[in-house]
Structure formats: structure tokens, C-alpha cells
Amino acid sequence: MMRVDVATLFPEMCQRVLDESILGRAAKRGYIETHCHQIRDYTLNRQKQVDDYPYGGGCGMVMNAQPIYDCCQDIIRQVEEQGRQRPHIIFMTAAGQRFSEETAKRLAQYDSLLLVCGHYEGMDERVIEELADEEISIGDYVLTGGELAALVVADSVLRLQPGVLSQPEGYQDESHWNGLLEYPQYTRPEEWRGKKVPEILLSGHHGNIDKWRREQSLERTRIRRPDLYEAYQNEHNQNQKK
Template sequence: MTLFPDVVGDMLCESILGRAQERGIIRVDCHQIRDYTLNKQKQVDNYPYGGGHGAVMQADPLYQCWNHICQEAGERLHTIYLSPAGTVFQQADAKRLQRDYQSLILVCGHYEGIDERFIEECVDEEISLGDFVLTGGEIPAMAVADAVCRLVPGVLSDAACFTDESHWDGLLEYPQYSRPEVWHDRRVPPILLSGHHANIAKWRRKQALIRTRDRRPDLYQKLDLTSKADQKLLKEIALEEQNS
């Protein structure tokens, strides 16, 4: 649900998500909220009660759009409002939304926000991208849609495409390299050229641990590193850093 369906539609119809839509694995429909107004001017906003700057999106155009979507679906769909006052979106939320819901409605606000009565009646949860404010909900909605849709089976070629990535299991992803072997006098780590898959996996795990520890200590503190394999890696890391 947006005031700018062409922008959102164009973005989500490109690359991986675009191909997934062409194959019928996922479907993204963008609904122009103005099409559901009951006034000739297609007005969707008005001055806020109580005074203040800007305008507020009115409840009824949002409701008419939301109700139309639910009627088409034949059920009340889980509805998310993208709001700076929402819970900060995490990878765990992407997993949950993909697992628990067949369809989602993402509501993109604008101006000073949307009428609270629509939120109370129709919205199931509010999601934020972080502690900052954007001019509208389209960018957060596209981010949430991308994060959720890429987890749908068949969208990516293999589950490892996302299970090996940052945040899937609480770790940041290890460094990645591609050809050429030497670029600007910087060489690819020799272990990655060895063809020894077990050693490569060990190196990647070690690098992921170091990167998470150094860049996101908040995530690192939550990791369960009690396994014998991880304890051994931690000792190796400490020894290597001591000798470097």
C-alpha cells in the first residue's frame, strides 16, 4: 500500500526477485492508495487535529485499500506498518514472517504519519529499519519485502545462499574474494586456493568469529561458543593474534 507504486514495483521486479516473480514463486502487488479515496480530488491527507506541522494520512483511504486487498485474498492478511516507532527489523523477523505467513500487507506512510485509528483497527505490527526517519515508508517496505522474499524456497538457488550470510546464525559473514588472484598487490588468502574444503570451512568460521567480535561485540556476546570446535578455534585465534 503506497502513494508511489511505480517506484516500488520497478525496484522489486528486478534481479533475483524479478526472476522469482516471473517463475511464479512469489508475487508483489503494489496498490495506489489514492485509487481508494471516496473524494473526487483523490485526497489522502489532511491537517492534524491539535495543530502542528505537515499533514496526516487519513484513515479511510488506507482502510478502503486495505479492505480491498483482504477481500481479494478472502481473508484478513497480516498487516505491517513501516514506522520509525516500530520494532527494529532483524533477520529473525524475516525468518518469522516468511515461515508464519503466506501473504503480507506492507503499509507505507508519508507526511507526518498515518491516522492512529487505522493502526489500531488494521495493523498487526509496526516495523522500523532503525533509529532514523525517512520521508516515507517505501524504502523500509522494499527492504522488508526483499529480506522476506529471498527466504522463500526456490527464490535463491540453494539454502546455503542465505544460511552462510551475515546474521543468519548470529555471526557476520566471513570475507569474500573473487578473481583475479592478485589485485593492486593484494593477494587472495592462500587457504582459499588450496582446494582443501575442510580447512577452508575452518578458516571461514574463524574469520566470521573475528569479524563479529571486532565489529559487532553486541552480537558476539550472544553467541554460543561452548562447542569443542569453537573453543579450539578461539584458542587458535588468541595464539595467532598474540604472535602477530
């Protein structure tokens, strides 16, 4: 059972998301475990202030190292008291490595993860240097805080855990799993607003259906994501040469 902890200024918001839908049901059944922690609880001042002005000037405020560090240390203690190893600690930052399905597969192998969410103009770099095993960004844009990014990472990693999805095919046929985008999907009715389901999907011939889906996946990737298509073709050609 994988455990994911989130250190944040908005634990109730994050926990509500993690307790819903597929992940919520998986947690109730004991397949995964999630906990969200309030960084503000670890401040040492009466005002519960967690930020201050940046050295060198500039806009905005920077989160203090101390409450983040103490919060993470307490989470580490809780995790280790369960008999687990120290969690793999990830700081959600705009300067981190870009997240991908391959990253999700790698992170899914850990027993526990600790996702740390920044806010305001970011976090004191010293606490990142002290604790982070890696920094992750979910894309080339900036959010108001790391919470949404942490939830994206948690969702994509936890759904890969045994028992969370009813069948492994639930994620193995999806976009990015094998480097390609997923083929088009259809359901009832057979005709909607004059648009019909492709005849091949009604044929019952699974071999032809699999071939059609692969062709659609390749063509969709070629048109929409030429970068992925080129990388896939290069890897495919290299494998053929081996």
C-alpha cells in the same frame, strides 16, 4: 507461493523494484507474487487528497484513516478470493519494532503479507490500531515515507522463499543468519593491486577453509558488532550447559 502486497502512494516505484533482478525472475517463474496498490485511489474526495492537518497542531500533514483502511480492505478481499487466509498486516512506522534477520525468518512463514506505507508525518493512529498485526521499523532513523522500508522487508522475506535463490546456502552462510557477520569473500584474479587472496582459500582443503571462514566470521563480528558477538557467545554458552 508467497504473496506480498504493498499499499502506498507510489505503487509504480515499488513495483519497478520488485520486478527487477532476482525477485523479478522468481515472480515470472511463479515462486512468488507481488502487487502494489495506490492508496489515493480509495479517497472519497474529488481532489484525491489523502492527508490533513494534525489535531493538536504541529508541523506537516497526517494521512487520513479512511483511504488506508479501504485500500487494505480491498487487498484483503483480493487475497481471500485466491483462497488464502487474511494477510498478515504490517505498518511501516518509525515507532515500530526494529527489523532483523530473525524477523525476516518469522515473516517468511506467512502465506501472504500486506505492507502499509505511511508518508508525510505519519498515519492516523486509529487505522493502525484497527488493522495492524504489527509495526516494523528498519532502523533508528526517519525516512520521507515507508516505501523504502517496505521494499527492504519484502526483499529480505521473499528471498527466503523456496526457488527464489538457487541454493539455500545462498542465505544460510550470510551475515546475521546465525547471529554472526559473514566472512570475507574473494574472486579472480588471485592478486589485485598487490593484494593476494588468502592462501587457505586456494588450498582445496574444505575442512580448513570452513574453519578459517568461521574464525573470520567470529573475529569480524567481535570487532565490528560487539553487541552481536556478546549475544552469540551468551547463547553458545547456554547451549553448552544444556
